[in-house]
Amino acid sequence: MKAVIFDLDGVITDTAEYHFQAWGSLAAALSIPFDREFNEQLKGISRTESLDKILARGNLSDKFSEEGKQELATRKNTEYQRLISAVTPSDILPGIKALLTELREARIGIALASASKNATFILERLELAYYFDSVVDVTAIRHGKPDPEIFLTGAANLGVQPAECIGIEDAQAGIQAIKGAGMFAVGVGTPSQMQGADIVVATTAELSLSMLESHFIRG
Ligand code: G6P
Numbered sequence: 001m002k003a004v005i006f007d008l009d010g011v012i013t014d015t016a017e018y019h020f021q022a023w024g025s026l027a028a029a030l031s032i033p034f035d036r037e038f039n040e041q042l043k044g045i046s047r048t049e050s051l052d053k054i055l056a057r058g059n060l061s062d063k064f065s066e067e068g069k070q071e072l073a074t075r076k077n078t079e080y081q082r083l084i085s086a087v088t089p090s091d092i093l094p095g096i097k098a099l100l101t102e103l104r105e106a107r108i109g110i111a112l113a114s115a116s117k118n119a120t121f122i123l124e125r126l127e128l129a130y131y132f133d134s135v136v137d138v139t140a141i142r143h144g145k146p147d148p149e150i151f152l153t154g155a156a157n158l159g160v161q162p163a164e165c166i167g168i169e170d171a172q173a174g175i176q177a178i179k180g181a182g183m184f185a186v187g188v189g190t191p192s193q194m195q196g197a198d199i200v201v202a203t204t205a206e207l208s209l210s211m212l213e214s215h216f217i218r219g
């Protein structure tokens with residue numbers, strides 16, 4: 001195992017909850033039903049794709065022009081940025097800082113593969129930017145998760161083979177992306193939400209270098 005490629009929202013910090021809240025406010029304003037089960041489909045996918053799924057759910061896809069959709073996406077992002085402006089290092093999920101420290105000490109590569117355009121801001125708020133050898137530039141990614149491109153780019157940036165990497169995700173689309181890249185997939189969540197993962201942990205507190213090494217099988 002030469003590298004670990006992390007998702008951000010829901011793996012490093014609980015910003016997945018803030019995405020849920022910000023989309024929930026927008027959906028409520030549009031009278032579109034919105035719940036946690038539906039929200040699972042939005043995890044890991046881009047802002048515009050998420051909006052398309054929400055509008056489709058409310059049969060409103062044809063009601064907004066491209067400009068109108070852009071305005072709705074901006075509205076969601078403004079609310080999301082208000083929520084993340086208060087993020088501090090105390091919001092790092094359990095076990096993550098210790099794992100990053102162990103990985104650095106063992107000289108194992110560390111990359112971030114997040115679909116979020118707010119990822120760099122959040123890493124800085126968490127004071128974790130230092131640990132990452134690479135943060136994949138999402139604006140240069142042509143195909144979002146579940147396509148493997150973002151994880152393959154992370155491995156390429158680190159100069160390692162996909163088969164030598166572990167990917168960690170909290171989204172079904174993310175697990176598909178990791179497996180599509182030919183990597184070992186660790187899911188954070190419940191097994192039903194993490195289909196196809198090689199191992200599933202209920203919380204990030206279960207993650208450590210020795211735990212990952214004991215389960216890792218070359219892809
Ligand atoms: C991550 C999250 C998604 C979010 C996406 C885009 O993948 O899991 O919920 O929609 O990033 O985030 P952004 O901050 O660019 O709107």
Ligand code: MG
Nearest residue numbers: 007009010170
């Ligand atoms: Mg996530």
